[in-house]
Amino acid sequence: MVFFVVTFVAQTALGVVFAVLLHSRVWLGVVYKVIIFIPVVLARRSPPGVPPLYAPDGQFNWVLEHVGLGGLAQPWLGQESTALPVIMAITVWQWTGLTFVLYFAAMSQIDPSVLEAARIDGAGNLRILASIIWPGVRGTTVALGILSAIGALKTFDVPYLVAVGGPNYATEFLGTYIYRKTIAQSHVGYGAALSVILLVLALTFAIIMQVRGREKDGVS
Template sequence: MGVIYYGIGYTGYISTLNWDGISPDPPHVGAGNYTRILHDPVFWDAVRHTAEFFVVTFVVQTVLGLVFAVLLHTRLKLAVIYKVIIFMPVVLAPAIMAPVFRHMFAPDGELNSVLRHVGLGALAQPWIGQTSTALPVIMAITVWEWTGVTFVLYYAAMTQLEQSVLEAAKMDGAGNIRTLVSIIWPEMRGTTVALAILGAIGALKTFDVPYLVTIGGPNYATEFLGTYIYRMTIPLDHVGYGAALSIILLVAALIISIAVQLGGRERKARD
């Protein structure tokens, strides 16, 4: 823990410097880097992308993960195979899959080829080459990659449900959808809060998929806080500015985690 706190403190110190990472005597700028961030349009674009990314991926993954967990808790044939298929994307390294996705969503890639073959050629487009579709593609890849984690956590949580309650609901005439909405979903609140915290922190530090697939482009359309920190720190040598961005990222992660936990506790107390 000491190493972690030292690293945070040192990053905070670097954030007060106008440093390129090499110069032995960089000038102090105080809060200059933070003031610059407040007037940086790319930073605010990255914040907006991060917020949109979190909302969309969290909602879609929650719905899919819960539905998969419910379905696989029934007497479904080949359930083990389905579990493996759902969870497999989680163990695949993004560096391995990135070339596949770049080719798949290219103008002459597999997605556009399929659309043309089924008579939907008018929908073919450069999915990761234009600002209107690049971010949704990153979201779709992330949902494909991490829905398995949501599924596993919901599946494990469902094993803790009282079967007598579910059986009583069936005896009272509750259908599958009614049971899911009124009994199963409320009992999953703790798991959902944990997933929300993980999703928010994951969105804040998203780096691998957007960097490997689109490099933050086109025209910063898929720029996230993680990719922007890397861009400013390594290629552009603005180490002090990158450190200031990192401190803001850390503070945002702490605030969101605390807010989500408090919100979950307040709702539980009301119930």
């Protein structure tokens, strides 16, 4: 639950900010779009190379030391207090590009005349964002929330490849727990039961998403 809330809020905030900025006709906007989306393309290849980055003598601590923040250097994946935040940061880095693309597409559907009328009436950028753009992309936010919840339920690759569920199970997810019980400890029946529960939860979220989509289509 903590993983879902933090990653969803962070991805939503970054996705909206990037989408709004790149709708403002910034210079080299196409290049920025590619840069933001690149982590999504590299998502399946990047996790194995992450542990050395956060090692005690890794690149992240090296950067902290060279910018005068050496006191913050620590074994990020070697202690319970920081291992899960690292997993969250990797996930946000991987999937913010997809969130950005969806929000960018949703904002493209907002009638420009409505935005122009709001500006003529004296509305500032923050008021337009809060009163017009954010309500206009509410359907996208709901869909992303459900997809993020399903993704959090079945998260396995990043915590397993980066920290193997450790240290002291600080990065243990339902997927890694099922793997540990079924493969490592040979509790096949228990693992199968947990897999069924995971399937039921995922299907529940999928049904909710489908119902919400039909309700939205009916209203429109």
